[in-house]
Amino acid sequence: xxxxxxxxxxxxxxxxxxxxxxxxxxxxxxxxxxxxxxxxxxxxxxxxxxxxxxxxxxxxxxxxxxxxxxxxxxxxxxxxx
Numbered sequence: 001x002x003x004x005x006x007x008x009x010x011x012x013x014x015x016x017x018x019x020x021x022x023x024x025x026x027x028x029x030x031x032x033x034x035x036x037x038x039x040x041x042x043x044x045x046x047x048x049x050x051x052x053x054x055x056x057x058x059x060x061x062x063x064x065x066x067x068x069x070x071x072x073x074x075x076x077x078x079x080x081x
Contacts, residue, residue, distance in 0.1 A: 004059060004078045008044060015078050021051065021060065023074040051076075 004015040015021075019032045028051040030044040054060040055076070064075040 002078060002080055004054075006046065006050060008046070013044060013046075017078060017080050019077065020063070021046065021076040023051070023076065025070070025072060 002017050006013045006015060013030065013033070015030070019030060022029050022031050028046040028048055030046060034041045034043055036042075051060065055062075059079055060076040061079050062074060063077050066073045066075075
């Protein structure tokens with residue numbers, strides 16, 4: 001299984017082929033992994049510069065696009081070997 005490690009705050013996230021990253025034109029969110037803070041679950045927010053570099057390198061590939069204009073959402077996965 002292909003894995004990709006990304007720095008997140010003070011730790012590190014491991015992304016696999018099953019993980020999906022959503023781009024809502026304002027930020028990138030890892031929507032298949034969550035963390036708890038108090039009573040609430042949150043999705044990981046990823047650095048835009050890091051994700052854009054991974055897209056240019058070809059390590060993140062576009063899987064699906066929904067909506068138009070300001071409501072556009074792009075979904076990415078890591079490239080399978």
